[in-house]
Structures are given as structure tokens and as C-alpha cells.
Amino acid sequence: MANERLRERHLAPSILSADFARLGAQVGEVLAAGARVIHVDVMDGHFVPPITIGPLIVGALADQVHSSGAVIDVHLMIERPEALVAEFARAGADAITVHPEATPHLHYALAAIHEAGCDAGAAICPGTPTGVLVEVGDDLDLALCMSVNPGWGGQKFIAASLGKLARMRSGLPETVALEVDGGVNEDTAGAVVDAGANLLVAGSAVFGSDDPAAAFAQIAAAAGFR
Secondary structure, X not given: OHHHHHHOOEEEEEXXXXXXXXXXXXXHHHHHOOOOEEEEXXXXXXOOOOEOOOHHHHHHHHHHHHHOOOEEEEEEEOOOHHHOHHHHHHHOOOEEEEOHHHOOOHHHHHHHHHHOOOEEEEEEOOOOOXXXXXXXXXXXXXXXXXXOOOOOOOOOOOOOHHHHHHHHHHHOOOOOEEEEEOOXXXXXHHHHHHOOOOEXXXXXXXXXXXXXXXXXXXXXXXXXXX
């Protein structure tokens, strides 16, 4: 199911910007609006300065998300992510993405994700060359281009990311989903799709709105997804 969803065109709301006092309700709103990929940003206070959430939140959302026919897309912005892959998989993650900048053994980490029964992704920061992903292209289900520096929501989209997305799309197998995360909103959604992305992560642009469902629909429409 996850791989099928990943290959489709989706706007993936990131719960990083959600109101955690109303997390289940807000996720329910975007699921009702048509979201079929829910993005979960995990930060450890080491690879990136903030500390966010862990497997318990994934487990708390798993039934709600899966019963809607949606998948949980976990982005691990943590050092040595391979150590926690199995725990996130048990909690209900469908896809798990790691950073080559955060592990000395990217190939091993991707294998661990597959062994845990999840789709495997690799994300690169704005200063990381695309070639690191080309080397493991046959082991990827998903490639994620960070279009801001990882760690905080609400940042401005880095314009050079459009060229980077295009290079990633041309250098990776067609079976690899291409995701973009950072500064995605109504103004940038169309351009990143034109550059080759089929999965668009949006956090503050969705959950920072007074009406997340309406914001989701507006950004999806700007991307040409509906």
C-alpha cells in the first residue's frame, strides 16, 4: 500500500505544525479533505537542534490514518537512525526516510528499513549533492529533497531546490518517488511539481491555517493534484 501511495501525486501534511492538544482532530480534518499521506517529522536535538516526537505518536495515529486508506510517512532527522527503524515500523510507519548525513552506513540503514517491512527513503539537506542518492538509487523507494534547512517549520523555500529536484528526478530510477519538504505553499507548489516532485510536504501552510482542511485543498489545487 505505501509504495503504491508514494508513487501517486499527493500533498502530505506534516504534523510538525499541528496543534498537539488537538492532534487527532486535526489529522482527521485533513484526512477528510483527501490527504492520503501523513508526514511525521522526528527530530532528536542532535542532528537538528529541536526535539519533536517519537514512536508513541506514530502508534497513536496509526489506526486513524490507516483506516482512512492513508499511509504514515516518517522522516527521521536523527543521528544513527538505523537504531530506531524497527521501533517506528512496529508503531505503524509505512515509509521511513533517513539522512545520509546522519549515518555512516546509508546502504545498511535502507536495508534495515526494508527488513522492517517499510518503504525506504533517503533525504538530503540543501548543501548535500544529489550523487549520494544516485549511488543507492536501486535501494530507494523515496528520495526527499529538503528545500529548507531541516529543523524548523515556517522557513522560506530555497529557490535552488527546483534545479536540485530536476537533477534528482533525472538521476534516479522512475520507480523512486520524489518528495520535497520545506516552504511548500500555494505559491511554490506548482513549481516543485513541474521540477519533478510527486509528493509535497506542507506543515505550517496547512496546520498553521485557521482551517487546515481548506488550506490543504487550496495547496493541492495549486499543485494540480485536484
